[in-house]
Amino acid sequence: MKRFAAFPLFLLVWMGLTWSLHWQDLLAGVLVSLVVCLLVGRFVALSVLPMLxxxxxxxxxxxxxxxxxxxxxxxxxxxxxxxxxxxxxxxxxxxxxxxxxxxxxxxxxxxxxxxxxxxxxxxxxxxxxxxxxxxxxxxxxxxxxxxxxxxxxxxxxxxxx
Amino acid sequence: MSSEAWAETLILIGVLFDLLGTIGLVRLPDVYNRLQAGTKCVTLGTCFILAGAAVWAGGALAMKAVICMAFVLLTSPVGAHALARSAYRSGVAAWEGTVVDDYRGHVERLMHAPTPMKDEATALAQTEIA
Amino acid sequence: MNWVYLAAAGLFVGAFLCLFRIGRGPSAPDRAVAIDILGTLVVGFCCLLAIRTGQDFLMNIAIAWALMSFLGAIALAKYLEGKAFDE
Incomplete structure (x- = not known):
């Protein structure tokens, strides 16, 4: 479960990049963030989150x-x-x-x-x-x-x- | 100053830095010195151009410019470091005016060491994750 | 908007200096360095294009180009060192 701790961070970056609050954009962002969490979430949870x-x-x-x-x-x-x-x-x-x-x-x-x-x-x-x-x-x-x-x-x- | 005047100033400063970096790339004597001039000046110059675009446009474009700036600032020193290390290890000689060389000893020890670098790196990565 | 053209001209001169180093460079790492720097210049150029046309999708190209040129630099460095990409 630890790897999903960075999920809000990824979603924020996605929202910054698309710059829209339309539900389709947000849904795509949630899916992409989940995939990114599965791929690299563990590294980010270990190295970035303790910085906050x-x-x-x-x-x-x-x-x-x-x-x-x-x-x-x-x-x-x-x-x-x-x-x-x-x-x-x-x-x-x-x-x-x-x-x-x-x-x-x-x-x-x-x-x-x-x-x-x-x-x-x-x-x-x-x-x-x-x-x-x-x-x-x-x-x-x-x-x-x-x-x-x-x-x-x-x-x-x-x-x- | 209006926002367009600010953007103009930032972008022209950035282009000036980019030009200085590329002049250094042509003028300096060996690959390490060229890397120094190129990385520093061109990174900062491109960051100034991105900042100018952010000031000029605002909104979505500004957000993307800021993210792009973060990427450039994070990736360019790592790229420069990798290129410098590989240049040294592939045997590109430093300029004859180089005054000290503490790195040669380390590289020569590595060349004769029984364990390759790969094992050390994977072992480190595994301990970091565990 | 004339200052955008002036800035673009400056970047063109820089890109030509990079091309000079790519063509001339006595060793392979010299060329790799020039390619890496040319990639960063293109990011700046995309940015100027986004300002001139006012279309912000060009910034996506700039971001992708920055990351791709980084990957290219790492791959070239690994190749020069005589290693595979995953080592």
């Missing part, structure tokens, strides 16, 4: 503007590097250790740093993240950690506590 607690939603709302700011800064940074006549890049593959406990948190961390200044997550093995950095600064793993993952980790830790 007030504390987590609050920290997610804190995270989004922060993420957006870094995202825009990343783009201006890339724009500078691309338009500069000598393309000033200093790329490298670095390894950082993350202290986040759950797998979902690490995946979100990896996706976030892919969209933010000059970094691209290449691989995620247990607690170590391999990152391609377009402009490597610092020498040790501690330097890398402070520059690349620390700001995101602080908020993600609150979301996934």
């Amino acid at each position: 607690s007030p504390r987590r939603i609050f920290w997610t709302l804190v995270y989004l503007p922060f993420f957006f700011y870094h995202c825009v800064r990343a783009n201006l940074d890339v724009a500078y590097r691309v338009l500069h006549p000598d393309t000033p890049i200093r790329p490298g593959f670095i390894r950082v250790e993350t202290t986040l406990p759950s797998r979902a948190a690490r995946v979100i961390l990896a996706s976030s740093i892919t969209l933010t200044p000059g970094t691209l997550a290449v691989d995620l093995v247990d607690s170590s993240l391999y990152i391609h950095w377009i402009n490597v600064r610092g020498k040790t793993h501690a330097d890398y950690h402070r520059a690349v993952v620390a700001p995101f980790e602080r908020i993600l830790k609150e979301i996934f506590r």
Whole structure:
């Protein structure tokens, strides 16, 4: 039965996509949502529904503007590097250790740093993240950690506590 | 500002970012750097275009634009990550100006390891479900 | 509505730069990256078309295209790594 816990979520997305309250559209939505529940309901019930607690939603709302700011800064940074006549890049593959406990948190961390200044997550093995950095600064793993993952980790830790 | 002026500004900013991303795709020296420029700029640029469409139209089109934005934001980093990893593992050399390479050691260990990656992934998936 | 044509022209230039990388790309992953980015540009183009014609079914195409181009990127990545799609 657990897999049907995500049914309202699917129905909401369906209603958003069709944007009508006609009974035929709603009936089709109920059928489609049931099929989707049977197919992937278990994964969504495990990974998405525990996210819907007030504390987590609050920290997610804190995270989004922060993420957006870094995202825009990343783009201006890339724009500078691309338009500069000598393309000033200093790329490298670095390894950082993350202290986040759950797998979902690490995946979100990896996706976030892919969209933010000059970094691209290449691989995620247990607690170590391999990152391609377009402009490597610092020498040790501690330097890398402070520059690349620390700001995101602080908020993600609150979301996934 | 009227809503059309807002939409115009957002869309033109988005197109500018898209253009910067594709210029980076042409100018930067190796596949990893190209992936960086391409993913970041083109994702944000397309999100700006979708936001502009949402502001311009409202209603059903805006809802679809927001859902599409969520899909693009969720899928493009994952796609970029998969492409970067497969490029490295299929043996595309990094640009000669690359300063550090911590990843090579890991990949070489994997190549000589007796257990393939597949078993590790399936074992993890099973423990997550159980 | 002239700004829509200006935006479309910008996206066309971007798409041609992608095509240049697809044709030129020294390695297969370079081409795969350019194909992935071209897919995202097409999403933006569908969006402009929806604004110009005012028909919102074009947004459905944009959503489907975004998901399909993601699947394509994953499939290409798996292929380049030398694995089957379900591994």
